[in-house]
Amino acid sequence: MNSSADHRPLSARALHKSFDATVALDDFNLEVESGSLLTVLGPSGVGKTTALRILAGFEMPDSGTVRVNGQTVNGPGIFVPPERRQVGMVFQDYALFPHLNVARNVAYGLDARHRDLRVSQVLEMVGLAGFEKRMPHELSAGQQQRVALARALAPGPQVILADEPFSNLDAALRKRLRAEVRSILREARTTTIMVTHDQEEALAVSDQLALMNEGRVVQTGPPDHVYRNPATSWVAEFLGDADFFDAHAKGGRITTPFGTFPTTRSGKVKVMVRPESVTVFPHAQGVAVVTYREFFGHDQLLSVKLPGKITLRARCWPQPALAPGDRVAVSVDGIHIFDEPQAPPAPPETPPGTPLPQRVVIPR
Numbered sequence: 481m482n483s484s485a486d487h488r489p490l491s492a493r494a495l496h497k498s499f500d501a502t503v504a505l506d507d508f509n510l511e512v513e514s515g516s517l518l519t520v521l522g523p524s525g526v527g528k529t530t531a532l533r534i535l536a537g538f539e540m541p542d543s544g545t546v547r548v549n550g551q552t553v554n555g556p557g558i559f560v561p562p563e564r565r566q567v568g569m570v571f572q573d574y575a576l577f578p579h580l581n582v583a584r585n586v587a588y589g590l591d592a593r594h595r596d597l598r599v600s601q602v603l604e605m606v607g608l609a610g611f612e613k614r615m616p617h618e619l620s621a622g623q624q625q626r627v628a629l630a631r632a633l634a635p636g637p638q639v640i641l642a643d644e645p646f647s648n649l650d651a652a653l654r655k656r657l658r659a660e661v662r663s664i665l666r667e668a669r670t671t672t673i674m675v676t677h678d679q680e681e682a683l684a685v686s687d688q689l690a691l692m693n694e695g696r697v698v699q700t701g702p703p704d705h706v707y708r709n710p711a712t713s714w715v716a717e718f719l720g721d722a723d724f725f726d727a728h729a730k731g732g733r734i735t736t737p738f739g740t741f742p743t744t745r746s747g748k749v750k751v752m753v754r755p756e757s758v759t760v761f762p763h764a765q766g767v768a769v770v771t772y773r774e775f776f777g778h779d780q781l782l783s784v785k786l787p788g789k790i791t792l793r794a795r796c797w798p799q800p801a802l803a804p805g806d807r808v809a810v811s812v813d814g815i816h817i818f819d820e821p822q823a824p825p826a827p828p829e830t831p832p833g834t835p836l837p838q839r840v841v842i843p844r
């Protein structure tokens with residue numbers, strides 16, 4: 481047991497959980513640092529809600545340990561019920577009591593002594609001072625979610641767990657509320673674990689990401705680190721846009737139709753390229769041909785076909801306006817290499833011995 485992990489606001493070790501034949505959690509491990517917002521991100525059905533419900537005490541794991549601030553709340557022969565875990569929960573559907581007004585919803589379960597003061601404090605914090613007497617049905621969806629957050633914050637929990645807290649809101653409100661909630665949580669110095677399957681939301685608000693797939697956390701780290709250093713091709717593809725092709729590393733280099741790149745690997749590899757690291761420009765002798773274009777105003781997304789059956793997307797300036805059929809030169813600012821080839825690489829379209837074009841330098 482790692483003693484430094486012992487006093488983290490929350491840690492989960494080797495959690496397993498099955499529902500009959502369905503394995504929901506399979507060696508799930510997670511730790512959260514004090515005061516940080518950690519987002520658990522993963523596709524539908526990988527066990528995110530199950531993990532959160534176990535951390536909150538609403539579900540029993542088949543095995544494994546959960547500690548809250550060093551105290552074991554799940555372990556061999558130990559189960560601490562939800563109300564004694566010092567963990568607050570915010571649900572997707574807010575779960576407010578419909579027959580209680582805002583103040584009574586927030587006060588629910590609070591110690592009588594400082595109840596009124598605490599209710600005022602947290603309502604102020606979430607920007608709802610003056611809403612005490614309103615009933616839940618008299619609030620907008622965003623206001624209801626802020627009441628739910630206030631209720632979770634009120635007892636001063638060690639950790640707040642939030643399961644897809646913004647998913648019932650429309651896109652514009654969702655963006656605004658997530659920024660607001662982020663600053664409320666920062667101000668309150670609350671440790672939070674949020675679940676989402678919205679990668680943009682996760683990248684935008686989190687201090688730490690935990691990428692989850694098939695019942696376990698597959699990579700953790702700050703969003704920009706995980707984005708730039710995905711541990712597997714699955715992470716690369718799930719977190720952002722990525723194109724892949726198989727290649728061969730030899731003599732410390734990987735040769736591609738858009739240049740050679742140094743590598744310490746050798747043999748078959750899988751190369752990943754992010755669209756924002758690809759630049760294209762019209763060039764009569766260019767190696768690639770534009771096959772598709774989407775225009776977004778602030779930028780354009782092009783699909784280009786290169787020799788070796790390689791297709792890359794390029795997210796770049798909207799000018800020049802390129803069209804399908806245009807021949808272009810391609811420059812790639814950094815590739816990512818994985819040791820996990822798929823099918824054998826397709827035979828090159830250029831005959832053996834033909835020198836491949838070197839990396840193109842774009843004139844500034």
Ligand SMILES: Nc1ncnc2c1ncn2[C@@H]1O[C@H](COP(=O)(O)OP(=O)(O)OP(=O)(O)O)[C@@H](O)[C@H]1O
Pocket residue numbers: 499502503504522523524525526527528529530531677
């Ligand atoms: N009470 C239950 N009884 C039976 N199977 C369950 C139960 N709860 C979850 N499961 C199953 O466990 C797996 C994980 O479900 P979970 O709800 O944790 O996924 P999730 O990652 O939260 O998905 P989503 O993003 O769709 O909310 C799924 O296959 C699900 O069908």
Ligand SMILES: [Mg+2]
Pocket residue numbers: 528529530
């Ligand atoms: Mg879920």
